[in-house]
Amino acid sequence: MKRLALLVVSVVAVLLSSTGSALGTDRAPDVQPRVALPEGTHRVGDRVLVALDGWPAGVVQIEVCGNEGRRGALDCATERATDGQVRATGSARVPVLLAAPPVACPCLLRVRTPTGATTATVALPLAGVSTPAAVTTxxxxxxxxxxxxxxxxxxxxxxxxxxxxxxxxxxxxxxxxxxxxxxxxxxxxxxxxxxxxxxxxxxxxxxxxxxxxxxxxxxxxxxxxxxxxxxxxxxxxxxxxxxxxxxxxxPWGLLAVPVALPALLLAGAGRRVRRR
Structure with missing residues (x-):
C-alpha cells in the first residue's frame, strides 16, 4: 500500500512539472541570431573563424552560397558545409573552410539549424570563384x-x-x-x-x-x-x-488515480467484511 501511494505521488509530481514546462517556464527568451566574419576579402580555401551569438543550443550548419543564396540549396556548397556546436550560452566560434559555391558570387555565408527554423546570413567577399552564374529562369x-x-x-x-x-x-x-x-x-x-x-x-x-x-x-x-x-x-x-x-x-487520467484509489480500496475492504 505504501509503495503504491509513493508511486502515485511521484506520477503527480512529474505531471505538475511537465505542465509548468508547457506554460513556458523553461523556455529561453527569443534572441536575434547573429553571424560575424573577419573583415576583408577572403579566398576559396581560406579558413576563417565564424562568430555566432544569440543562437539556440545545439548543432548548426555553416555553408558558402553564391548568387546571394536566392535559390536556397541550389546556390550553396551544402556537401562541403561545416557543422558547429552552439553552447547553452548561445555563442560559438567555429573555424570554417571556405568552399567554392556551385554558382558565381555575390556570395554569402549561411548558418542554419538542421531544420532551418533558425537561419542567418552574412555577406562574404570571396575571391577565386570560377563557377558560372546562376540560371535565371x-x-x-x-x-x-x-x-x-x-x-x-x-x-x-x-x-x-x-x-x-x-x-x-x-x-x-x-x-x-x-x-x-x-x-x-x-x-x-x-x-x-x-x-x-x-x-x-x-x-x-x-x-x-x-x-x-x-x-x-x-x-x-x-x-x-x-x-x-x-x-x-x-x-x-x-x-x-x-x-x-x-x-x-x-495525461490527466493519471491525476484521477489518487482520487479513485482510496475509493477502490474502501470498496474492496467492504466486500471482505461482508464476506466474513
Missing part, C-alpha cells in the same frame, strides 16, 4: 498552404501510454515550373530540445499552380508530456521553406 517555388497537428493517442494518451501525433501539411506551387523532389528534414522534441529525427514522406512532384497534401506521423513515447514541437525544412530551388507546429500532451 523561373525558380521552383513552394508555399505553405496548410499546417495542422493532432495528438491521436486516444484514451491511452490520457494515461501517458505511447501514441502518435499526426501532422497534416499542404504545399502549394504558385510558380510556373514544377517542383520535383525537394529535400525534406523533420525533427521533433520538447521546446529547446528538438533533436529527434522523424521519417518524412517524399514530396514527389508538385506541379505548377497545384497543391498537394502530406501526412507526417510522429511517435509519442511515455515520456512525452507537455508541449511537443515538430520542426520541418523543405528546400525547393527558390529557397528554404521552414515550418514549426506543436501540440500539448497532458
Amino acid at each position: 523561373g525558380p521552383a517555388v513552394l508555399t505553405l498552404a496548410g499546417l495542422h497537428a493532432v495528438d491521436e493517442s486516444g484514451v491511452g494518451g490520457w494515461f501517458g501510454l505511447p501514441g502518435e501525433m499526426t501532422v497534416r501539411l499542404t504545399l502549394h506551387n504558385p510558380g510556373s515550373v514544377d517542383v520535383i523532389e525537394p529535400p525534406v528534414t523533420v525533427l521533433a522534441g520538447r521546446p529547446g530540445r528538438v533533436h529527434t529525427m522523424v521519417a518524412a514522406p517524399p514530396v514527389g512532384t508538385v506541379p505548377a499552380g497545384q497543391s498537394r497534401d502530406y501526412v507526417i506521423r510522429v511517435p509519442l513515447s511515455v515520456t512525452t508530456m507537455g508541449r511537443y514541437e515538430v520542426h520541418g525544412l523543405i528546400e525547393p530551388a527558390a529557397g528554404p521553406l521552414p515550418f514549426v507546429v506543436a501540440t500539448t500532451r497532458h
